[in-house]
Amino acid sequence: MPWTREQMAARAAKELKDGFYVNLGIGIPTLVSxxxxxxxxxxxxxENGMLGTGPFPFEGExxxxxxxxxKQTVTELPTxxxxxxxxxxxxxxxxxxxxxxxxxxxxxxxxDIANWMIPGKLVKGMGGAMDLVGGVKxxxxxxxxxxxxxxxxMRRCRLPLTGAGVVDMVITDLGVFTLDKAGGGLTxxxxxxxxxxxxxxxxxxxxFKVANTLKQ
Amino acid sequence: MNKVYADAxxxxxxxxxxxxxxxxxxxxxxxxxxxxxxAIRDAGVKNLTVVSNNAGxxxxxxxxxxxxxxxxxxxxxxxxxxxxxxxxFLAGELEIEFNPQGTLAERIRAGGAxxxxxxxxxxxxxxxxxxxxxxxxxGVRYVMERGIVADLSIIHAYMGDSExxxxxxxxxxxxxxxxxxxxxxxVAEVEHLVKPGDINPDHIIxxxxxxxxxxxxxxxxxxxxxxxxxxxxxxxxxIGTGVQA
Numbered sequence: 001m002p003w004t005r006e007q008m009a010a011r012a013a014k015e016l017k018d019g020f021y022v023n024l025g026i027g028i029p030t031l032v033s034x035x036x037x038x039x040x041x042x043x044x045x046x047e048n049g050m051l052g053t054g055p056f057p058f059e060g061e062x063x064x065x066x067x068x069x070x071k072q073t074v075t076e077l078p079t080x081x082x083x084x085x086x087x088x089x090x091x092x093x094x095x096x097x098x099x100x101x102x103x104x105x106x107x108x109x110x111x112d113i114a115n116w117m118i119p120g121k122l123v124k125g126m127g128g129a130m131d132l133v134g135g136v137k138x139x140x141x142x143x144x145x146x147x148x149x150x151x152x153x154m155r156r157c158r159l160p161l162t163g164a165g166v167v168d169m170v171i172t173d174l175g176v177f178t179l180d181k182a183g184g185g186l187t188x189x190x191x192x193x194x195x196x197x198x199x200x201x202x203x204x205x206x207x208f209k210v211a212n213t214l215k216q
Numbered sequence: 217m218n219k220v221y222a223d224a225x226x227x228x229x230x231x232x233x234x235x236x237x238x239x240x241x242x243x244x245x246x247x248x249x250x251x252x253x254x255a256i257r258d259a260g261v262k263n264l265t266v267v268s269n270n271a272g273x274x275x276x277x278x279x280x281x282x283x284x285x286x287x288x289x290x291x292x293x294x295x296x297x298x299x300x301x302x303x304x305f306l307a308g309e310l311e312i313e314f315n316p317q318g319t320l321a322e323r324i325r326a327g328g329a330x331x332x333x334x335x336x337x338x339x340x341x342x343x344x345x346x347x348x349x350x351x352x353x354x355g356v357r358y359v360m361e362r363g364i365v366a367d368l369s370i371i372h373a374y375m376g377d378s379e380x381x382x383x384x385x386x387x388x389x390x391x392x393x394x395x396x397x398x399x400x401x402x403v404a405e406v407e408h409l410v411k412p413g414d415i416n417p418d419h420i421i422x423x424x425x426x427x428x429x430x431x432x433x434x435x436x437x438x439x440x441x442x443x444x445x446x447x448x449x450x451x452x453x454x455i456g457t458g459v460q461a
Contacts, residue, residue: 047317048243049390059445064246064438065374065388071244071441082386084393084421085243085269086325089318093338112341122302123314125294130344131318134337164341 002145002173003192010035011190012101012142012171016042023047023092023132025102026070028142032101043079045097047128049088052080069128092128093135100136102129104143106157109186109206111167111179113141114159126162133163145172151205153177153186174200177208190215219430220378220409224255227403227431231368232261235288239324239364239395240268240278241371244296245439247388248277249405251431252370257281263288267324267366269317269391271295276439282310291364293317316344319361321394326363328397328426333362369399372436373422376406377413380427381420389421396426403429407436 003011005028013035016022023045024032036042044053046068053068054075062073083091091097104115113133116126133139143152153170170177176190186208191200197210221227238256242248256264257280264287271290272279281287282300289311295301304310315323316338326334335358339345349360371392374385382404384392396402404422409432 046387048246049387056444056446058448062440062443062445063386064440065386067244067246067387067441069243071246072444073440073442074444076386082384082389084389085317085321085391086394089321093318093322093336122306124296125292125314126316126344127294128317130316130342131338134340135318161342 001192001194004173006031007192008142008171008173011176012140013037015099015101015138015140015169016040017098018042020098021045021051021096023097023100023136025100025129027103029101029103030070045088045091046074047088047092047132049083049085050074050080051083051091052077054080089128089131092131095135095137097132097136099138099140100132101140101142102132104141104152104162105147106152106154106159107141107143107167107170108154108157109179109208110156111165111181112157113139113162113167114157115162117160119160129162133166138168139163139166140169140171141167142171145174145200146203151203154205155207174203185209187211188214218378219380219424219428221429221431224251224405224431224433225258227405227429228252228255228259231401231403232256232259234261235263235265236261236367237265237267239366239369239399240266241369241390241392241395242277243269243387243390244441245273245277246441247372247384247390247392248272249370249372250277250280250437251405251433251435252403253278253280256370257284257286260286262286265289265291267291267320267364269293269320271298271301273298273441274300285309289313291315291320293320314344319344321391323361323364324391324394324398327365328394329363331363333360335360364398366395366399367401369395369402371396371402371404373404373406375408375410375415376404376427376430377410377415377424378430379412380404380424380430381412381415382406382422382424382427383415383419384421393422396422401428402426403431405431405433405436407433
């Protein structure tokens with residue numbers, strides 16, 4: 001059985017380590033915050049200028065001056081700090097954030113990622129995505145394996161890129177791949193329960209190796 | 217020298233002209249100088265180039281200046297959900313220059329610091345880098361981006377003194393401090409106006425040197441774009457962005 005969105009988020013949470021500073025994208029990546037193991041200290045960065053992002057407020061306690069990068073109302077924690085947008089992206093672009101977990105429209109075997117525009121459709125902008133994939137120490141993409149019957153994990157992205165050669169790991173509903181950006185390509189390291197190697201091969205456009213430690 | 221003006225209209229008097237470049241602070245609708253935006257609408261200046269992370273929403277924030285068709289070009293990172301914006305863009309009436317958010321913030325910071333250009337990894341190998349200088353440093357390729365200076369910066373702060381020293385509140389800080397440095401003239405609206413000495417100098421975020429004019433807006437409009445809450449009985453709350461109730 002392929003993983004659900006929640007299970008994909010739970011799998012992504014296994015990439016977190018105690019003491020990490022983390023940036024989570026919108027969608028499935030946001031769910032990762034629900035799977036941080038108890039006792040593990042992880043600080044979430046919101047690129048609009050907050051480190052140590054807390055949960056949504058109780059009803060009636062929303063503060064218009066306190067939002068995350070998705071413009072949602074959030075709360076403060078004892079560890080919270082605030083800073084301006086230039087400092088926020090110095091943190092991101094300077095390689096101080098340990099991991100970014102984000103969604104994608106397409107990912108490729110060379111580490112390219114596309115998640116900001118579809119030619120011919122209205123473009124809303126890339127926000128902080130290009131800075132995150134270019135600057136953060138480890139980039140983990142969480143996405144459905146296929147869309148409309150087509151593999152989203154490709155030889156080369158066909159959509160305009162968000163970043164070139166930047167992705168370290170891809171988690172889909174079918175399995176987990178690591179990516180060697182130095183030219184070693186994609187390696188399948190895990191399969192979702194009851195997904196076979198043949199299943200995933202038939203549904204993946206990208207070339208990939210299979211780890212000899214593959215977990216099934 | 218008096219920096220304090222009675223209202224937003226007088227704080228902008230003599231500063232506005234057609235075709236100028238204006239930087240406007242804020243992220244989404246958080247920390248936006250809405251009283252100053254309303255005063256720009258009332259002044260009627262046209263063909264503006266506006267540098268701001270977002271473009272407001274319909275009828276709010278910079279959406280006000282889109283509704284009144286005073287904006288020729290936006291320099292932004294994300295323009296979200298704004299029907300007026302979409303319609304004007306599709307009709308060819310509005311230009312948009314997308315910048316990665318960090319590149320935008322750094323272009324503003326650089327402009328304020330007298331730095332005409334800088335190199336960043338962000339956007340290398342993407343269409344953002346097309347036509348820009350690329351240089352290799354220590355085996356990594358970087359894209360050259362230009363600093364930006366605006367004719368006018370309009371910003372929002374929580375508290376300011378009559379010297380122009382400013383303090384912000386929570387995530388309403390965002391683009392306001394770098395923009396304060398990058399305007400040839402910077403006008404700040406503040407929710408609380410106090411005397412010099414009332415703010416602990418250790419707590420001042422924007423020193424008054426960057427602020428030429430200041431206006432007290434006791435009626436500051438504050439919007440919430442995405443109201444997200446959790447139920448009280450739900451516990452314990454996960455850290456992070458949380459579960460949507």
